[in-house]
Amino acid sequence: MKQVKAKIVSNEQVAPRYYKMRLADRYLADNLKPGQFIEVRCSDGSDPLLRRPFGPHRIFSAKGVFEMLYEVVGRATTALSNKKAGEELDIIGPLGNGFTMAKHAIIVGGGIGIAPLLALAEKMGGGKKSALQVVIGARTKEAILCEKDFKRLGAKVIVMTDDGSYGKKGFTTDALKTLLQTPNSQLLTIYACGPRQMMQAVAELSKEYHVKCQLLLEEYMACGVGVCLGCPVKVRKDLVDHEYKMVCKDGPVFDAERIVW
Amino acid sequence: MKPDTSVKIGRLKLKNPVMVASGTFGEEYRELADIRSLGAVVAKTITLKARSGNRPPRLVETPSGMLNSIGLENKGLDFFVKETLPALTRFKAPVIASISGDSEDEFAALARALQKRKGLSALELNLSCPNVKHGSSEGLIAQDAEATGKIVSEVRRATQLPLIAKLSPNVTDITRIAVAAQDAGADAITLINTLFGMSVDIETRRPRLGNVHGGLSGPAIKPVALKIVWDAHKKVKIPIIGAGGIMGHKDAIEFILCGASAVQVGTANFVDPRSAVGAIEGIKEYLVKNKIKSVSQLVGRLET
Numbered sequence: 001m002k003q004v005k006a007k008i009v010s011n012e013q014v015a016p017r018y019y020k021m022r023l024a025d026r027y028l029a030d031n032l033k034p035g036q037f038i039e040v041r042c043s044d045g046s047d048p049l050l051r052r053p054f055g056p057h058r059i060f061s062a063k064g065v066f067e068m069l070y071e072v073v074g075r076a077t078t079a080l081s082n083k084k085a086g087e088e089l090d091i092i093g094p095l096g097n098g099f100t101m102a103k104h105a106i107i108v109g110g111g112i113g114i115a116p117l118l119a120l121a122e123k124m125g126g127g128k129k130s131a132l133q134v135v136i137g138a139r140t141k142e143a144i145l146c147e148k149d150f151k152r153l154g155a156k157v158i159v160m161t162d163d164g165s166y167g168k169k170g171f172t173t174d175a176l177k178t179l180l181q182t183p184n185s186q187l188l189t190i191y192a193c194g195p196r197q198m199m200q201a202v203a204e205l206s207k208e209y210h211v212k213c214q215l216l217l218e219e220y221m222a223c224g225v226g227v228c229l230g231c232p233v234k235v236r237k238d239l240v241d242h243e244y245k246m247v248c249k250d251g252p253v254f255d256a257e258r259i260v261w
Numbered sequence: 262m263k264p265d266t267s268v269k270i271g272r273l274k275l276k277n278p279v280m281v282a283s284g285t286f287g288e289e290y291r292e293l294a295d296i297r298s299l300g301a302v303v304a305k306t307i308t309l310k311a312r313s314g315n316r317p318p319r320l321v322e323t324p325s326g327m328l329n330s331i332g333l334e335n336k337g338l339d340f341f342v343k344e345t346l347p348a349l350t351r352f353k354a355p356v357i358a359s360i361s362g363d364s365e366d367e368f369a370a371l372a373r374a375l376q377k378r379k380g381l382s383a384l385e386l387n388l389s390c391p392n393v394k395h396g397s398s399e400g401l402i403a404q405d406a407e408a409t410g411k412i413v414s415e416v417r418r419a420t421q422l423p424l425i426a427k428l429s430p431n432v433t434d435i436t437r438i439a440v441a442a443q444d445a446g447a448d449a450i451t452l453i454n455t456l457f458g459m460s461v462d463i464e465t466r467r468p469r470l471g472n473v474h475g476g477l478s479g480p481a482i483k484p485v486a487l488k489i490v491w492d493a494h495k496k497v498k499i500p501i502i503g504a505g506g507i508m509g510h511k512d513a514i515e516f517i518l519c520g521a522s523a524v525q526v527g528t529a530n531f532v533d534p535r536s537a538v539g540a541i542e543g544i545k546e547y548l549v550k551n552k553i554k555s556v557s558q559l560v561g562r563l564e565t
Binding site: 001002003041046047048049050051090092219220221222223224225226227228229230231232233234243244249 | 284285286287289290292293305313314317318319320321322324325326327329331334479480508528530531532533534535
């Protein structure tokens with residue numbers, strides 16, 4: 001974990017509300033793992049005040065660069081979208097724990113939740129590319145991200161939209177259910193990131209089909225390192241009791257079966 | 262000229278006046294901030310038994326500030342003594358334990374248990390957490406001069422450690438509470454804890470905090486905190502530790518001029534873990550530039 005000034009290589013709009021930023025920092029590019037996150041100071045002033053967490057979207061260790069794909073939703077991400085190539089960003093990272101790699105994976109991403117899962121797919125890469133199955137979902141066509149990137153990896157990609165404007169009409173979990181109904185699906189591991197309702201539905205499917213499932217959770221954060229205790233998630237402690245774990249320090253990746261919804 | 266940054270908080274001598282506030286800093290920051298150079302580290306508030314804290318969401322950002330409703334989540338006294346304290350004291354900066362409880366007995370029991378702990382320099386009594394109720398009463402201990410005095414004097418009897426009472430801004434007249442703490446034997450008071458606050462999502466028509474309301478901190482509360490420090494400074498003789506929205510040395514010096522002998526940096530640690538260390542450097546430069554020999558000469562020297 002370090003606090004660095006990373007140089008912005010590029011910051012481009014890729015869809016109406018989505019931006020992709022490429023950052024150069026040797027230390028972060030070398031040390032970031034898929035599923036981990038960084039805390040970014042989006043403005044120098046006091047409004048927005050706190051850092052914002054982002055998961056790396058792509059990591060190019062050899063080139064010393066990495067990318068973030070982000071949605072402009074509020075003051076901090078608006079400020080971020082106005083940053084220009086050549087400027088520096090104050091970043092703390094890597095933070096949290098990344099994904100545990102499995103051989104046979106289904107990736108499920110809802111909305112901007114797909115962004116950090118590309119880093120995972122690229123890391124898995126290797127010779128078994130065609131084994132990777134990916135479900136990408138969003139409300140509408142304009143919010144479907146990364147389809148080409150996953151296809152380039154040789155993954156089998158299913159696109160779902162709530163309004164049917166692109167791909168199939170329905171939720172990511174509709175497609176996931178179909179994939180889990182195939183023989184030997186219990187050998188798979190699901191990796192999911194997206195809106196809370198989607199992740200809960202994915203967790204329930206993974207339980208129903210006895211499939212391992214890792215969820216990348218999101219929560220409002222202040223410190224990002226486990227000091228402020230501001231980003232709790234309720235998990236099972238044992239058969240009876242529940243406890244709070246911190247998304248920043250104990251996560252942000254959690255086994256779905258541990259989470260109490 | 263090398264300026265003298267040391268300050269005395271009662272019997273507690275600090276190499277500089279900048280501490281980090283309770284609940285905003287821990288050894289988790291060891292790779293990011295030079296803990297050694299801090300005036301003191303106030304640890305996260307502990308209670309006798311572990312507390313699980315409030316339901317999420319516990320945080321929301323507001324204009325130039327943040328609301329929190331952590332709810333004093335902590336692992337209790339035993340864990341603090343075995344794990345937290347040794348982890349913090351190895352950096353050689355003075356460590357101040359922050360304690361809270363539902364009764365005088367609980368405060369006193371904590372004080373007794375911490376009395377002879379190696380590396381512990383003082384106790385801060387958290388009488389003002391806005392996210393917990395005390396006893397059967399709806400309000401905060403620090404909203405009640407009598408309750409404040411009772412707890413401070415109970416703890417005073419239980420320990421020889423320097424005692425700091427952390428008080429609430431959510432009161433009509435801070436001087437009544439501050440004087441009560443002083444008269445009961447507090448060595449110093451910390452002003453201020455967070456202000457009560459709320460934030461509402463108009464789409465869901467729900468509060469943004471799981472606990473409905475929480476405590477406001479950050480730059481937004483600095484003017485309120487300065488006024489409270491100034492008011493208390495005119496009435497109490499014991500040192501005041503100023504806190505509330507301090508982001509750097511300029512804010513810290515404002516508090517010192519209003520009567521604070523030392524300061525605590527809180528929310529700013531989340532924004533930049535080096536904020537407190539930066540404030541120390543900035544204060545030194547200010548003293549040199551203005552040819553002031555000692556930071557203590559600035560305390561309460563607001564020209565009015």
